[in-house]
Amino acid sequence: MLRKLFPHPLLTLVLTAVWVMLVNVLTLNALVFGLILGTIVPLVTAAYWPDRPKLRNPLKIIEYILVVLWDICVANVQVAAIILFKRNADLSPAWVSIPLELRTPEAITILAGTITMTPGTVSSDLSEDGASLLVHCLHAPDPKATARDIKSRYERRLKEIFE
Numbered sequence: 001m002l003r004k005l006f007p008h009p010l011l012t013l014v015l016t017a018v019w020v021m022l023v024n025v026l027t028l029n030a031l032v033f034g035l036i037l038g039t040i041v042p043l044v045t046a047a048y049w050p051d052r053p054k055l056r057n058p059l060k061i062i063e064y065i066l067v068v069l070w071d072i073c074v075a076n077v078q079v080a081a082i083i084l085f086k087r088n089a090d091l092s093p094a095w096v097s098i099p100l101e102l103r104t105p106e107a108i109t110i111l112a113g114t115i116t117m118t119p120g121t122v123s124s125d126l127s128e129d130g131a132s133l134l135v136h137c138l139h140a141p142d143p144k145a146t147a148r149d150i151k152s153r154y155e156r157r158l159k160e161i162f163e
Contacts, residue, residue, distance in 0.1 A: 005039065007046040010055075012038035053106040057160050064157045068114050071153065079119040082139050094140040095124075098133045098147050102155060107162040108133070114154050 006012050012035070019034030020026055055061075082091070102108050108130060112123035115135055125134040140146045 006042065008042040008049065008052060011042045014038075015041055053104055053162060055161060056163065060157060060161045064154075064161060067153060067157065068117070071118055075119040075121075079138065082120070086139070091139050092141045094137050094143045094146070096135045096137055096140060096143045096146050096150075098135055098150050098155075100131055100133055100155065101151075102158055102163065103130070104162045105130075107158045111150075111154055111158055115150065 015038035016031070016034035019037055020030050023030045100108065100111075102111060108126065112126065112133060115121050115123045115133075120138040122136050123133055124136055127133075135146075135150070137143070137146055
């Protein structure tokens with residue numbers, strides 16, 4: 001019974017939390033409406049998710065979120081410094097190909113989204129076979145080091161969570 005009502009319980013919780021954050025008020029009405037949305041949306045979309053992602057280590061999500069938030073803050077400062085103090089001639093923009101060990105579509109999507117959310121980088125393409133991700137960096141004097149950083153900071157943690 002519960003499985004039919006909540007086909008994706010984690011999605012229900014996330015949608016509820018997102019709704020409460022969007023309305024920017026923690027009231028009973030906001031919470032109830034968020035729960036209603038968090039229940040209806042997964043029910044309507046359950047047919048499109050026949051294979052739910054398996055979380056091998058869900059507690060690692062907290063660590064991943066903290067690392068991403070920290071990196072976003074640091075990148076904001078770095079990009080501001082680049083904009084304010086670097087001349088265009090001194091910039092080293094680069095396209096970096098990140099070879100992926102991740103295989104689950106959800107993990108790859110989260111990695112691409114994380115890279116795009118971090119100022120100064122944007123994910124632009126995934127290879128047809130899903131083996132590499134193409135990333136544009138505003139300033140990457142050492143593209144190989146940038147690829148290693150992305151793999152060690154994000155991909156490794158996502159592997160621990162999903163695979």
